[in-house]
Amino acid sequence: MRKLKLDELNRQTITEFKSGKKMPIVVVLDNIRSMHNIGSVFRTADCFALEEICLCGITAQPPHREIEKTALGATQSINWRYFSNTIDAITELRSKNYLIIAVEQAENSIMLNDFSINNEAKYALIFGNEVNGVSEDVMQNLDACIEIPQFGTKHSFNIVISAGIVLWDLFSKMLK
Numbered sequence: 001m002r003k004l005k006l007d008e009l010n011r012q013t014i015t016e017f018k019s020g021k022k023m024p025i026v027v028v029l030d031n032i033r034s035m036h037n038i039g040s041v042f043r044t045a046d047c048f049a050l051e052e053i054c055l056c057g058i059t060a061q062p063p064h065r066e067i068e069k070t071a072l073g074a075t076q077s078i079n080w081r082y083f084s085n086t087i088d089a090i091t092e093l094r095s096k097n098y099l100i101i102a103v104e105q106a107e108n109s110i111m112l113n114d115f116s117i118n119n120e121a122k123y124a125l126i127f128g129n130e131v132n133g134v135s136e137d138v139m140q141n142l143d144a145c146i147e148i149p150q151f152g153t154k155h156s157f158n159i160v161i162s163a164g165i166v167l168w169d170l171f172s173k174m175l176k
Contacts, residue, residue, distance in 0.1 A: 026122075027092070032159060036070045038055070039071035041127070051079065100144075101124065116173075120129060
């Protein structure tokens with residue numbers, strides 16, 4: 001076994017990526033404080049070829065050196081938009097027939113392993129603030145809520161870990 005060299009990975013150019021097929025998923029970042037978390041979500045969105053990221057509220061926007069540290073250029077490949085209010089992003093996405101889904105611990109949430117996807121649907125996944133989670137006003141405007149099962153003494157994942165887990169799960173379900 002040997003690691004592949006960079007030139008063996010057959011990576012797309014940014015132009016090829018932008019014109020290529022995307023997963024019907026938009027990530028909505030609801031007041032994310034850490035620019036490293038924001039950059040990491042950009043990088044994850046690039047890896048799964050998502051449609052776009054909506055940056056909302058206090059969530060910082062590219063270009064920014066601290067975002068780029070973890071995005072590693074993904075701010076150029078992933079389409080993104082800024083909304084001063086997360087509800088405005090939800091309203092626009094809903095008008096384009098996206099299902100609005102928070103990733104949060106909540107009443108009547110659906111455990112991720114029990115969440116079924118519809119391959120005809122488009123999904124907007126909302127990830128909340130590192131301390132307070134998805135805001136209460138956003139929670140009142142959802143179609144569903146997904147919860148990641150957890151079994152230890154801690155009751156939360158870092159937002160980047162949550163995004164990676166949920167996006168991989170939906171990506172793998174959409175490929176089946």
